[in-house]
Amino acid sequence: MRRATGVGVGLACAVVLAAGCSGGGGGSGAEPSQEGRSASGSTPSSQAAPAKGSVKVAETVTTGLESPWGLAPLSDGDLLVSLRDTGKILRVDADSGEKTELGTVPGVEPGGEGGLLGIAVPPDGEQAGSWVYAYFTSASDNRIVRMVYDDKKEPGDQLGAPDVILKGIPKGRLHNGGRIAFGPDKMLYAGTGESGDGRLAQDKDSLGGKILRMTPEGEPPGHGNPATDSVVYSRGHRNVQGLAWDADNRLWASEFGQDTWDELNHIEPGKNYGWPDAEGRSEKKRYRNPVEQWRTAEASPSGVAVARGSVWMAGLRGERLWRIPLKGGEPVAKPQSFLKGKYGRLRTVVADPGTGGGGLWLVTSETDGRGSPEKGDDRILRLEVR
Secondary structure (H helix, E strand, C coil): CCCCCCCCCCECCCCCECCCCCCCCCCCCCCCCCCCCCCCCCCCCCCCCCCCCCEEEEEEEECCCCCEEEEEECCCCCEEEEECCCCEEEEECCCCCCEEEEEECCCCCCECCECEEEEECCECCCCCCCEEEEEEECCCCEEEEEEEECCCCCCCCCECCCEEEEEEECCCCCCCCCCEEECCCCCEEEECECCCCHHHHCCCCCCCCEEEEECCCCCCCCCCCCCCCCCEEEECCCEEEEEEECCCCCEEEEECCCCCEEEEEEECCCCECCCCCCCCCCCCCCCCCCCEEEEHHHCCEEEEEEECCEEEEEECCCCCEEEEEEECCEECCCCEEECCCCCCCEEEEEECHHHCCCEEEEEECCCCCCCCCCCCCCCEEEEEEC
């Protein structure tokens, strides 16, 4: 049995974090750590990830998922997974692969790249065991809701009515963003898309093409954001679908390019990442350059996670898992790729907190309308990484 002790649906320390959680309850408005220092006040580790790593598929956890998108590990070792086109959230037993339906999120309007997208549960603390958060496309916009989760009720009826905490994120058939995750500061972060209108990424009054940071109630944190009365954390993004933090609490985000360059970015508050004026690296000083970039056929990245000192990035069109080894927030070697073409399109990768930072959960995406599904698709894999 690999299941952790304890019950409930609180996430083991954080949804996609490799770092430990900071103290205090959710909604405290704690300021994110400054560049070069961890949230605990310690200086960053100088130890570099090895230039070469490895990946082993330890097991196929479950199969037969229809358009899976978001994934949230629970403190007892099980997983929650969202299904984009049906609006359902399932609980997957990490030992047996058995699936239990929590319920259907009301108001989801699937179409194109929209539907029920990212999900998250709060880190351990006062809210653990009570809420499931979801980012989804409605008839009018993309929005973030939270729902009470009661696993004592009958399957299919375990989700309470959604409480909308943020609305007005632009929607489109393309570029809806959709990843949400709790950070080390216990704030909720969201990656949004510009819905096909690149101008929105630079529009300070739009939530499109941004990374957002908010309290668990959907309010501006009060400090730590560029503007105290806004949830906007960074701008100039085309379509962010991956968010993860390293051991020094640096935020990493994956971003879809248009025709030339996909990006992995180190995100800092108030910075501008260039879209639509810049795709990939630029000589324009006002824009932040990506840490790494790839041709779109090699990546088209969705989820990212951090494990063993490296960023791991799931590729859709690229159909592979990328490893970017880091030291002090900078790559120490060329990225490696694994699993190329073996499982098709890869949508989501999440650190497995039950392995002490040495494992990943990986979700395939062959049934999203762009893949070539085979028997068993889509599936969740458990990976051992070095």
